[in-house]
Amino acid sequence: MTTDRQDRILHTIRDQIADRGEAPTIREIGRRVGLSSPSSVLYHLWQMGRQGVIRRSGQGRSLRYLPHR
Numbered sequence: 001m002t003t004d005r006q007d008r009i010l011h012t013i014r015d016q017i018a019d020r021g022e023a024p025t026i027r028e029i030g031r032r033v034g035l036s037s038p039s040s041v042l043y044h045l046w047q048m049g050r051q052g053v054i055r056r057s058g059q060g061r062s063l064r065y066l067p068h069r
Contacts, residue, residue: 008033009048012024
């Protein structure tokens with residue numbers, strides 16, 4: 001189960017992939033959801049990865065949401 005903030009992060013990722021064909025950067029996600037610390041964004045992404053909501057390969061714009069969610 002994701003939090004409201006994690007839902008906003010997921011929507012940010014989905015929207016940018018749909019609009020630009022690539023995932024947002026950590027800093028772009030932070031700006032869009034109101035987190036000033038990149039480590040806070042990374043924490044949420046880590047949690048979402050553990051829940052199977054997203055997948056990260058650990059490089060740059062490597063975020064991918066898992067559509068079945």
